[in-house]
Amino acid sequence: IEAHSYGTSNPLYSVILVFNSKILPDAKAEMEKYNVKVIEGNIIYKIVEDYEEWVKEVEESLKSDEFNKLTKPAIIKVLPNCLFRSSKPAICGVEVIYGTLKVKSYLMSEDGKRIGYVKEIKNHEQENIKEAKVGMQVPISIEGNIVLGKHVKENDILYVDIPENEVRMLIHQYNDRLRGDEKEALERFIELKRKLENNMFWGI
Numbered sequence: 001i002e003a004h005s006y007g008t009s010n011p012l013y014s015v016i017l018v019f020n021s022k023i024l025p026d027a028k029a030e031m032e033k034y035n036v037k038v039i040e041g042n043i044i045y046k047i048v049e050d051y052e053e054w055v056k057e058v059e060e061s062l063k064s065d066e067f068n069k070l071t072k073p074a075i076i077k078v079l080p081n082c083l084f085r086s087s088k089p090a091i092c093g094v095e096v097i098y099g100t101l102k103v104k105s106y107l108m109s110e111d112g113k114r115i116g117y118v119k120e121i122k123n124h125e126q127e128n129i130k131e132a133k134v135g136m137q138v139p140i141s142i143e144g145n146i147v148l149g150k151h152v153k154e155n156d157i158l159y160v161d162i163p164e165n166e167v168r169m170l171i172h173q174y175n176d177r178l179r180g181d182e183k184e185a186l187e188r189f190i191e192l193k194r195k196l197e198n199n200m201f202w203g204i
Contacts (some may be wrong), residue, residue, distance in 0.1 A: 004034035011058055015039065017047055034163045056202060067174045071162045072131070073185035074099030076107075079137060080154040089119050089141040090148045094158075096138075099185030101160065108161035112196040115152060116144015134181040159189050167203040 007014025016031070023031075031038055037054060039109060041047045075098045082093025094101075106117045119131035119141040123129050132138045146152055162170070170178065178186065190203045 001030065001034065003036045007034075007036065011062065012055060015051070015054065017051060019044055020047045021048055040085075063174075066169075067177055069116075070166050070169060070174070071160060072100040072102050072168060073104055073162060073170070073178075073182050073189055074101040074105065074160040076101055076155055076158050078152060078156045078158065082139070083148045083154065084139065085141075086148045086150075087146060089143045090116070090146055090152070091139060091141045091150070092148055093137060093139050095133050096134050096136050097157070097185075098188065099136055099160070099182045100131050100133050101138075101140070106161040107158045109152070110157055110159070110192065112192075113151075114144075114161055115146045115158070116142045119143040134179075159192065162186075163191060164193075164203055171203065 003014050003016050014035070015037040015192065016039070016040060020042045021040070023038070023040070028038075030036075039047055039050045041050070057098050074096060076094040076096050079093040079095055083092070085091035101118065103118050103121055107115050109115055121129050121132050129138075134142075135138065142152075152158070167186070167190060174184070194200055194202045
């Protein structure tokens, strides 16, 4: 119970090392109930090795979870002859030029105006998908106060608008997890934001 309590603040604390001892059935049931990791054995260095390996697995899992929650960089182009609905929501066809476009990502025009967020992405079978990667041409719906043909036009370039704190995390903590085209999208977005904000240190 104590290990579980510590684990609520840090999953790496939710573990018990057992050396050359038997675990009572009631205790084992409690460990399973609270999802406490148990590493046991009769060789102390093997227990330590197993513990270190478990720590690496948990840290990798935590890092992956955090990375997946971050806004992914992407640059898209509005395709010509693909303005399907003007507003509420606006629906158009786009091509992902760089990066990964994910549902719920906010979009920004080249002049820095936030135009809304990606409500839906569909594939060629008109099925909802969670993301579209570089090179894909897909219809998307945009929820926001925009009118296609007025605020957003054919061949316009749009950027995923990433919060500055997430930009810092992508640069300093997760840069090795980004594909080459995602890094390119991030670099171009940062360059644009620094120009618009007139701040050469934006995102650092």
